[in-house]
Amino acid sequence: MDKMPEFVGKYKVFSFLLLSSVLFSLSSVFADTPDVYLSLTRIGGAKINIAIPEFSLQDGFLDRENLCQKSAEILIGDLNNSAFFKTVENRDSLRDTHAGDKKSGKINFKEWTSLGTEILIKGNLILEGERVHIECRLYDVKREEQIDDYKFSDNRNRFRQIIHKLSDKITYRFTGEKGIAMTKLTFVSRTTEREKEIYISDYDGHNINKITDDKSITLFPKWSPDGKYILYTTFKYKNPDLYLTDIKGDKTWAISNSPGINAPATWSPDGKKLTASLSKDGNPEIYTMDLDGKNLLRLTTYSGIDTTPAWSPNGREIAFTSDRSGTPQIYIMGFDGTNLRRLTYQGSYNDHASWSPDGNKLAYSSRSSGQFDIFVINLVSGKVLQMTSGAGNNQNPTWSPDGRQIAFSSSREGKYQIYTMNADGTNQRRIIYLEGGGYSPSWSPRFESVNSVTSP
């Protein structure tokens, strides 16, 4: 009787050991591949070589819209943008090897390896009325095995979005970091000589939509932290007033329309407050307010210009531009106006501070040798890095939500247009061309609630 509990106890210990060790060994087997790639990508140096041949279409369907090629191109664009992957570029051998695989019904891993492939992605498209189903398999070429498969379905008019979603899945699978291929940009473009309107596009510049129709000057769109609204300034009622619109442009709300300027403005990181430059007291000063424009709190008391506020990601500080030193320079203060200090000393004209998502850096535009360029100051080390140079002006930097890219407006090719670059200044490219130009971009957050990465 006395020995029974001891016996049971031993078995308990035994079964625990058995279970845990089996779990451990299992997890080490299955978590092996991603850990290797995770560690590679987290170092930040090595890019994963990924091969994406054209997708296949179900038998008996004609690919009139060229979707097979498009899907591969969109995915290649996304993964190259992410800076984690390098896509295998030899198109001919890619096509030949892919065709060989199709013929034999097997994947010729040796040949894929010889093309420098580490990860192979094979996609199938199935068209069904207005819907498109995408099935995608990921292979580890070295280990000669399938490591994942994804399935998505959506309306055909959202084709690019489905591929972006796939790209975010793949990015997350190999880096542990949520992708940004589903994010969007909002910006301003001129519609007539005297009118500008607010636009929205995908992060890669496709899928452009005009969301305001104020037939007036609209300026400074700023995406809300939850991605549902855009704050902007409009002259619709013959004064620069602060307005809010949903991202479809269906509903608008007046926020602040005091006499004088009510702009520019932006959000607090929790989306519950706004900060804006208002001149209702005689000159432009920085205020905070609730979303209905009430509960106004004035933070600055200088008789010249205080403008372009930017709330820090941790909500504690506000960067802004002031000419109190004689020239426009960037200052930082607490969200209640205390602890004011000057940040920039280089350059005779600095404006438009934009905090990196981790709060460690500020991008801004600065005039150097007569033209404006994007600079990034590291708030920890104080080190300043110039991101753009050469022809034209570069202004209005805005960070991608992963902090790995910066969108901006540049006149390097004549008219101002929207460009993006990696956060280190590499890979600068125009992503939009509009006759009316592109100004004042603001990068959206990730749309977690609507299109979660984890739920297919």
Next chain:
Amino acid sequence: MGKDSFKFLAIICLIFLMNGVISCAAIKPAPTKPAEDKAAEKLKQLKQERKTEIGVKRMPTEMEKKVEEEEKIRKEEEIKKLEEERKLVEDKLKVAEEKMKVEEEKARLMAEGEKRIAEEKLKLADEKKKVEEEKMKVAEEKMKVEEEKARLKVEGEKRKTAEERTILMAEEEKRRTEEGRVKPAMEAEIKPQIAKESKGEVITELEDIYFDFDSSDIRSDAKDILLKNTEWLKKNPDKKIQIEGHCDERGTAEYNLALGDRRAMSVKKYLISLGISAERLTTISYGKELPIDPGHNEEAWSKNRRTHFLTITK
């Protein structure tokens, strides 16, 4: 029992051995060697870069810090000096503003009908006018020829813009009535505070004035024009005007919106100082959004740094 425990130990040992084998197999590196080498190289590079960064930073920081601190102190001192100077200037401005206020009050009193002050003011004004008129006559005669030429051009352009505006207004009103039902209550609450639905009319007698780069100070040439504009305002006491502040294309849209506001405000203050009632003057900044000359050179820029005047009719 002895045997039992021996068995347990043996099984546990076996399990651990198996684990070892499985995890060994699992740890086998998956990626190709070149990739591994690349990664290792990059790691080394990164580490070296970090080391050198740290090395470079640490060595001179103590030296540099002192220099930097000295520089900072110097800069701060300079800033203090500048700020003191600015305070003096601001004090002067305050005095000037107070003067303006007094003058405003006088103007109001005048309007209320206190004859003495009005008469005194008129006398003074008349005397000033006489002197000014004599000066002006010569200048005016010269100007007339030029003005007439300019007017013909400007009138054509301005008519167009005025026409465009009235069309826009009509469209807006239509839209407003259509949208009125949909708009949330919030907007209705705030909107009526300001009457911005007024219409603008260009008066050719009201000349634009121009500014220096990144400045809202009234230049001496602008003062002469504002004096003339004041004459017109005094001759047309029932007219209200809107002062539009504009900037050139250089600089950011954000800062220029603020600068345009400052320009319009400084003109408003100046007109008040010349005896125009504040109630007759409203301001708006268009920043750099509406250049009058689309060029990208100093000639265009100097034309675009301006305040423009419109009369407002309700």
